[in-house]
Amino acid sequence: MAKVMISFPDDLLDRIDEEAERRHSSRSALLQEAARRELGWPDPAVVDAAVARARQALAGAGGFESAALIRAERDARDAGA
Amino acid sequence: MPARDVLADANVVLKWFHEQDEEDVDAARALLDQHRGRAIRVRMLDLTPYEVGNALMRCRARLAAAQVAIVLQAAREICAAVTPDDDELAHSTRLAAEHDLTLYDATYAAVAQRRGAALATHDAKLLACGLGRRPSELLARD
Numbered sequence: 001m002a003k004v005m006i007s008f009p010d011d012l013l014d015r016i017d018e019e020a021e022r023r024h025s026s027r028s029a030l031l032q033e034a035a036r037r038e039l040g041w042p043d044p045a046v047v048d049a050a051v052a053r054a055r056q057a058l059a060g061a062g063g064f065e066s067a068a069l070i071r072a073e074r075d076a077r078d079a080g081a
Numbered sequence: 082m083p084a085r086d087v088l089a090d091a092n093v094v095l096k097w098f099h100e101q102d103e104e105d106v107d108a109a110r111a112l113l114d115q116h117r118g119r120a121i122r123v124r125m126l127d128l129t130p131y132e133v134g135n136a137l138m139r140c141r142a143r144l145a146a147a148q149v150a151i152v153l154q155a156a157r158e159i160c161a162a163v164t165p166d167d168d169e170l171a172h173s174t175r176l177a178a179e180h181d182l183t184l185y186d187a188t189y190a191a192v193a194q195r196r197g198a199a200l201a202t203h204d205a206k207l208l209a210c211g212l213g214r215r216p217s218e219l220l221a222r223d
Contacts, residue, residue: 037161038161039122040086040122040123040124040160040161041119041122042117042158042159042160044117044118046158046159047113047116047117047158047159048117049158050154050155050156050158050159051097051098051113051155051159053151053154053155054097054098054151054152054155054156055098055099055100056151057098057144057148057149057151057152057155058098058099058137058144058148058152061099061101061137061144061148062101063101063102064099064101064102064103065102065103065104066091066092066093066095066096066099066103066136066203067092067104067203067204067205069092069095069136069137070090070091070092070095070132070133070136070204071092071204071205071206072136073132073135073136073139074132074183074185074186076139077135077185078183078185
């Protein structure tokens, strides 16, 4: 893994470090996550975990067709319901 | 670099997580797999989590708030939500007028067009206007 030297304003670096501490993470991990999010390249492990959690959350939702469900919501919204 | 950018409609995002009685779920999930492998880059509109959440809470599904929150957080972890800029909103108004769509629906197409992305959708209105493609059609073009 490459190491890079980049410049940050002091106040921004302070905020980054505070956020990393709040997440029990590191400055490098936080900046890597932010870069992946900005580029639209999530960590595959993050994708796998997110998919697993969401599928578990919907496991008991029963049967429906998503296109029909979303269209029904859109039509209700457009009708002012 | 990803080979192609894709804007995922809310119905595609929901098919990543829900399977029972779904049509074309394999193609929607194949897009997700390509995004995971960085062959494509999938994004969603900032509107999408609200549409997914409302559909799950208010329509037939009637899911509990905690479950919906998990789904919305997962969607945001998987793909970035993009906010339309002034040019995209202006383009959206033109598409809405031209195709008799709401601004909500037209914004999906406008953002995709302006950003050079393919709009992946299962929505009959957007498909009928030729403004989006089914995930299976996008995969077949590779």
